[in-house]
Structure formats: C-alpha cells, structure tokens
Amino acid sequence: MTEILPSWRPGATRDSLLVFLEKAATVPAADRVAFFDNDGTLWCERPTYVQYDFFVDVLRQRVAEDPGVAERAEFKALLGGDPAAVEAIGLPRIAAALAGLFEGQTPHEFAAVVQEFMTRAQHRALGRPLRSVAYRPMLELIEELRRLDFTVGIVTGGGAEFLRAISQDLYAVPPELVVGTLIGYRLTSDAGGAPELRRTADMDGEANEGAAKVSHIQSQLGRRPLLAAGNSGGDREMLEWAAAVPGGLALLVDHDDADREFAYRSMGVTVDEAEPITAVAEREGWTVASMARDWVVVFETHGDSLTALAAEQLVKAKQSHSGRAAHTVYGGHGHALRQTVIALASGHELAEHESPGEATLQVLIGRVRLTAGDVAWEGGPGGIVAIPPARHALAALEDAAVLLTVSVGQ
Numbered sequence: 001m002t003e004i005l006p007s008w009r010p011g012a013t014r015d016s017l018l019v020f021l022e023k024a025a026t027v028p029a030a031d032r033v034a035f036f037d038n039d040g041t042l043w044c045e046r047p048t049y050v051q052y053d054f055f056v057d058v059l060r061q062r063v064a065e066d067p068g069v070a071e072r073a074e075f076k077a078l079l080g081g082d083p084a085a086v087e088a089i090g091l092p093r094i095a096a097a098l099a100g101l102f103e104g105q106t107p108h109e110f111a112a113v114v115q116e117f118m119t120r121a122q123h124r125a126l127g128r129p130l131r132s133v134a135y136r137p138m139l140e141l142i143e144e145l146r147r148l149d150f151t152v153g154i155v156t157g158g159g160a161e162f163l164r165a166i167s168q169d170l171y172a173v174p175p176e177l178v179v180g181t182l183i184g185y186r187l188t189s190d191a192g193g194a195p196e197l198r199r200t201a202d203m204d205g206e207a208n209e210g211a212a213k214v215s216h217i218q219s220q221l222g223r224r225p226l227l228a229a230g231n232s233g234g235d236r237e238m239l240e241w242a243a244a245v246p247g248g249l250a251l252l253v254d255h256d257d258a259d260r261e262f263a264y265r266s267m268g269v270t271v272d273e274a275e276p277i278t279a280v281a282e283r284e285g286w287t288v289a290s291m292a293r294d295w296v297v298v299f300e301t302h303g304d305s306l307t308a309l310a311a312e313q314l315v316k317a318k319q320s321h322s323g324r325a326a327h328t329v330y331g332g333h334g335h336a337l338r339q340t341v342i343a344l345a346s347g348h349e350l351a352e353h354e355s356p357g358e359a360t361l362q363v364l365i366g367r368v369r370l371t372a373g374d375v376a377w378e379g380g381p382g383g384i385v386a387i388p389p390a391r392h393a394l395a396a397l398e399d400a401a402v403l404l405t406v407s408v409g410q
Contacts (some may be wrong), residue, residue, distance in 0.1 A: 004144060006296070007137040013111050016140065016287040020146050022228060025148055025249060031222045035179075035238065036138070038156040038163060040231040041253050044133040044172065044299075049127055049156045054117050055098040056367045062101060070190040072097065091269070099183060100201035107185075107197055111165035118166055120390035126261075127365045127399055128147070128299070128311035133171060138229070138253070138296045142171065146162045153177035155217060157209040157269060159209035160239040164399040181208045212240050227251065233277045234268025236374050241285060250286040254278055257291035260298045260315070306341070310364040310401035313343035318399065323348030329403070340404045344368070352393040359406040366400030 002023070009013040024032060039045035056078060063070045063079070070079055074097035077085035087095060102110050121130040142152055153172050160180030182204035183198045206212050215239050217225070219286040227381050228235070228242035229251040239250035256263050265276055281288050291298060299308065309327060316325035323345040330339040341364070344350070361370060364386040370377045370385060372392035377385050387404075396401070 004057075004136070006138050007140055009294050009296055011294060012288055013289050016249070019253075020227065020247075020287075021144055024145075024150070027226065029149050029195055031226060032140075032148060032150040033147075033153075033225045034150050034156045034227040034229075035217060035225040035242075036142070036228075037230040037232075037238070039158060040255065040266050041229050041235070042138050042154070043125070044256075044261060046137075049158065050121075050130055050133075050351065051162050052112065053121065053124070053130070054162065055101070057117055057121065058113065059098070059103050062294075077271050078142070081274060083158060095203070098204070099199075102199050102304055103201045105199050106163065107199075110199060114162055115169075116164035116167075121260045121366075123311075126311050127314045127401065128308055131170070132299060132308055132311075134299065135253075135295075136297050136299060137289070139171070141229075150227075151177070151223065153179065153221060155213050155228075155238060156180040157207065157213075159183065160208070172285050177221070179208065179213070181205075181221050188357065197351055204316065207268065209268050209272045213238040227230055231255065232266035232268045233273035234271050235278075235358075236271075236277060236280060239281075239286060240284070243284065249280070250280045250284070252277060252288045254285050254287040254288050256293075257295075257298065259292075259319070260312075261291060279344045282393045306403070307364060308342065310341050310403075313341050314344070314345070314365060314401050315401055317348070317401075318345045320345075323396075324350070336408060338406045338408050340406075341401060342394075342404055343401040344394070344399075346396050346398045346400075349393055349395035352391050354388050354391055355387055356404075356406045357389075357408070360383050361387055361394070362403045362405070364401045367397040368402060369395045369397055370399045371395070 004016060005017060036042055037093055039049055051207045059075060059078065070076060074089055074094050077089055081099035118131055123130055123133050126133065145152055152173060154163060154167060154171065158180055160178055163180055164178045167175060167178050184200040184202040184204040186200055188196055188198055190196050208216055224245065225242045226245055226247065228238045229250045231238055231253040239252065242248045243250040255261065255266055267273055278288065312325050317323055326340055326342045326345060328338065329339050331336065363379045363381055365381060367380045369379065370389040370392060372390045375388065379385060
C-alpha cells in the first residue's frame with residue numbers, strides 16, 4: 001500500500017493532516033474545496049519572488065535592445081540594486097512600470113513569455129531550476145486532496161496571469177482556478193476586424209492580499225474552502241475563513257529551515273501585521289508545518305534529480321568552511337565506474353592533485369576552470385571535458401557543481 005504523505009515526518013502536524021483527510025472523506029463532494037497561497041506556500045519566495053525575477057529578466061532584455069529604457073527612474077533603481085531608491089519611488093509605481101513592459105500584449109503572448117522564462121530560469125541562491133523550487137510535501141498534500149475529489153485552487157498575492165501561464169504544468173491546477181492580483185485589459189480588433197484582448201499597465205482592483213483574498217475567492221470562484229494554506233499575514237483572513245468552517249483546517253507553512261531553504265518571518269507585501277503570523281496560528285490553534293521539523297525533504301525535483309542533488313550539495317558547500325561538498329552517485333567498491341557530484345562555492349577550488357585515471361568532468365551548475373600545467377579549460381552547464389592524465393586543479397568561477405565520472409576497474 002502506498003504511504004500517505006511520505007515526505008511529512010511523523011508527528012502532530014502530519015497527524016492533524018491525516019485526521020483532516022479522513023474526516024473530509026465524509027463531507028459532501030461539493031464542499032471539498034482547498035485553496036493554497038503560492039509564494040512561500042507552494043514554492044520558494046526567497047531571496048526574491050519568482051515573478052520579480054521574471055520582470056527583471058524581461059527588463060534586462062529590453063535594455064539590451066534599447067539602452068535608453070534603463071534611464072527611467074523606476075528601472076534605474078531596480079537594475080542598480082538600490083533598495084533606498086526603490087523604497088523612495090514606492091512599490092505601486094515600480095509595479096506599474098514593470099507592468100508597462102507588457103502593455104499591448106495579448107494573453108497568449110504574455111503566457112508564452114512566462115513559459116519561455118520558466119524553461120531556462122535558475123534560482124539565484126539554490127542553484128536549481130525555478131521549475132524545481134516547489135515544495136514536495138505540499139504537492140503530496142494536493143495529491144491526497146485530489147484523491148478525495150477535492151477542488152484545488154491557488155490564491156496568490158502575485159499576478160494572476162503570471163501564475164495561470166504555469167499553474168497547470170507545475171501543480172495541475174487549471175488557470176480558471178487561480179485567483180490573484182489582476183491586470184486590466186482593453187478589447188480591440190485585429191487587422192482583420194476580429195475582437196482581441198490587449199494588456200494595459202493598470203491593475204484591475206486591489207492587490208490580492210489580506211481580506212481581498214477572501215472577497216476575490218467569493219467573487220471569482222464562489223466556493224468557500226474547507227482547507228486553506230498560507231505562510232504570511234497576507235493569508236491570515238483566508239486561513240481564518242477556512243478554520244471557521246466546521247471541520248475546516250488552516251495550515252501555515254513556517255520557514256524555519258536555514259539549512260535546506262531559508263529561515264525568516266513571512267510577511268505580506270501590502271498588509272500591516274501587528275504580530276507574527278506564527279503567533280496568530282498558535283493562538284488560533286491552526287496547524288503549523290515547520291519546514292525543519294515536519295518535512296523529510298523540501299523540494300520537488302520534477303524528474304531533474306541529478307540537478308537537484310547538485311543544488312543540495314552546493315548549499316552544503318556554501319555552508320562549509322572548505323567551500324566544497326561531494327556525494328557519490330554511483331559506484332565504489334566492486335564497481336568499474338564511479339560517479340561523484342562535487343560542489344564548490346564561488347572562489348574555492350580543489351588544489352592541484354593527481355589524475356584519477358580515465359575520467360570525465362561534466363558541469364551541472366555554474367562555471368569552473370580546470371587547469372593542468374599551462375593548459376586550461378573553462379565550462380558552464382552542459383560542458384564536458386576529459387580529465388588530463390596529469391596533475392590538475394579545479395576552481396569555481398562562480399557557485400558550481402560538477403559530475404566526475406571515473407573508470408576505477410574491478
């Protein structure tokens with residue numbers, strides 16, 4: 001029999017979820033509804049929001065095409081990494097400027113840009129594809145809810161259209177079950193006279209945080225959740241709304257795992273919080289998922305397990321005084337082949353050492369330089385080189401991980 005919630009450690013939190021699932025099976029199917037916040041609840045939101053990284057990526061492309069774009073005050077502050085300037089300009093003005101990058105695009109054109117970004121974007125700190133920063137325990141919970149015929153939706157504080165472009169692929173949630181901050185559209189006609197929608201730079205309504213999440217759920221979906229999951233004060237009202245339903249469950253994700261993700265107090269962007277949301281959860285008796293204590297693993301790999309392992313080793317390397325970490329993937333005693341993932345933090349190296357014999361080096365993450373005497377080779381992700389049969393050294397030009405494959409004989 002398949003284990004339920006295998007990535008959740010035994011304990012009070014997992015028990016609470018299992019009791020809820022058991023009781024939910026007796027609730028009328030029409031009332032089996034679950035809504036999840038996205039950033040910080042279903043995928044990683046630090047050090048910056050994924051949608052922010054998307055906006056900056058597009059901005060850099062526009063600047064490459066037209067350097068004059070960078071002179072706009074809002075963009076100059078963003079590209080210059082100047083927090084004081086960004087704060088002085090204000091979030092609403094920054095958001096409007098970024099939204100303007102897509103003004104005039106059709107919904108299909110905007111979705112295509114988002115989807116292309118997600119095929120190549122890497123998390124700036126974890127060294128893994130952004131597609132793989134979803135939390136595996138939460139995905140398992142969604143799977144169990146679906147097994148019980150729950151309707152599962154996402155209620156994000158971010159842009160609805162951004163998430164709708166990828167929600168089906170990442171979470172198997174159709175775009176019509178995504179509620180978020182809305183952008184305005186204008187109805188026009190194409191060259192042939194057929195009607196078409198074009199994006200504006202204006203927000204349609206208020207940001208989807210706090211009480212707005214509850215009202216938007218009702219106005220856009222018309223169904224009250226039996227389970228709601230979030231991680232910040234921006235989710236408070238949605239969690240309270242679900243907890244008030246007989247048999248309902250409010251689930252709060254607590255980011256307390258600096259080793260595998262980040263440890264921080266989750267806060268909403270547009271709402272005032274008089275107290276930490278974890279204090280609210282304790283007082284109200286909500287179920288709290290501690291990343292450090294309750295999750296066996298954190299991230300979903302989406303089948304990219306070697307890259308995920310490389311990213312995990314890179315996190316360990318950056319925490320190590322030596323700046324390096326390694327994990328044997330295959331081989332050892334009794335095998336003719338050995339494969340090892342080696343991670344090096346930027347600026348660190350494996351000092352000159354003897355050749356292991358016939359071997360290859362493939363770059364998984366970042367960039368490295370392999371030197372042997374006067375000969376040097378540099379490579380990035382996907383690059384592969386045969387290890388020279390001489391003393392050599394390996395240096396990380398940036399945070400990097402490689403796969404070393406060695407023929408060891410038997």
